[in-house]
Amino acid sequence: MRPLNDSLCPNHLLTTHPFARPRSTSMKPLLKLSAHIDKLNERVGSLATWAVLAAVLVSALNAIVRKIFNTSSNAFLELQWYLFSAIFLLCAGYTLLRNEHVRIDIITSRLSPRAQNWIDIIGILIFLLPMAVLVVWLSWPSFMNAFNSGEHSNNAGGLLVWPVRLLVPVGFALLMLQGFSELIKRIAFLRGLIANPLEKTQARSAEEELALAIKSQRSSTGDAA
Numbered sequence: 001m002r003p004l005n006d007s008l009c010p011n012h013l014l015t016t017h018p019f020a021r022p023r024s025t026s027m028k029p030l031l032k033l034s035a036h037i038d039k040l041n042e043r044v045g046s047l048a049t050w051a052v053l054a055a056v057l058v059s060a061l062n063a064i065v066r067k068i069f070n071t072s073s074n075a076f077l078e079l080q081w082y083l084f085s086a087i088f089l090l091c092a093g094y095t096l097l098r099n100e101h102v103r104i105d106i107i108t109s110r111l112s113p114r115a116q117n118w119i120d121i122i123g124i125l126i127f128l129l130p131m132a133v134l135v136v137w138l139s140w141p142s143f144m145n146a147f148n149s150g151e152h153s154n155n156a157g158g159l160l161v162w163p164v165r166l167l168v169p170v171g172f173a174l175l176m177l178q179g180f181s182e183l184i185k186r187i188a189f190l191r192g193l194i195a196n197p198l199e200k201t202q203a204r205s206a207e208e209e210l211a212l213a214i215k216s217q218r219s220s221t222g223d224a225a
Contacts, residue, residue, distance in 0.1 A: 027193060030184045037181035038097055041174055045094030048087050055083035074155040082164050089171030093178035099198060113196045117186045120198070124183045132176035139168040 062076040095101055108116050145151070146162035153159055185197040 027184070027188050027191070031188060031194070034181040034184040037177045041093040041097050041178050044090055044174060045097075048091050048094070051083050051087050051090075055080055055087065058083065074153070074157045075159055078153055078155065078159045082159070082167075085164055085167050089167045090174065092171055093174035093176075096175060096178045096182060113198065114190060116198055117189050117196070121183060121186045121190075124179050124186070128179045129176060129183075132172045132179060135172040136169045136176065139165070139172070143169060 058076055058080050062072060062080065065076075066072045108119060111119070143162060143165040146165045151161040153161060182197065185194060188194045189196055
């Protein structure tokens with residue numbers, strides 16, 4: 001198996017994918033598709049950092065109003081839950097992309113990289129993809145019923161229900177796509193075409209991503225002024 005070009009950053013787009021080695025392969029279209037899926041979930045994950053900030057602000061505002069004015073709003077409470085749900089459901093694929101889902105490494109950590117990738121391929125094919133497809137298929141009618149009926153929360157002053165029901169099929173669809181992307185990368189690694197996708201790269205935390213997003217927003221606002 002040929003080593004990576006040390007003169008280039010490991011994530012540099014040598015061909016069509018951040019993991020790809022500098023040579024053309026028959027898997028080039030699939031690796032290109034994998035790169036597009038990765039980019040989609042990376043963008044969703046970046047946007048979700050703003051949902052974290054919004055959830056914190058709504059929660060803090062609701063707590064302040066309740067303590068000072070001895071009142072509360074079901075709309076604010078449900079908005080917290082909606083944002084919380086959006087963060088976890090929409091970022092499932094992003095978390096898989098970053099290889100941050102919980103793993104039981106007692107046995108697999110002792111195995112070779114090839115064996116670890118084979119285990120991932122079996123898990124993706126037998127468990128992840130069928131589960132994601134099933135959840136999307138079962139949750140879509142629930143969303144459509146809520147959307148067509150204009151269903152509202154049973155709580156006084158509550159919000160529409162269909163937006164949060166939509167999060168389920170969308171979130172699992174993103175997870176399904178990322179599972180397919182990871183499957184492509186595992187196969188490409190076993191064929192010696194890319195670096196080991198299970199090797200974690202040093203990534204910024206959600207807090208660091210949010211801080212950078214806020215800093216970038218302020219800079220663009222300052223330039224516009």
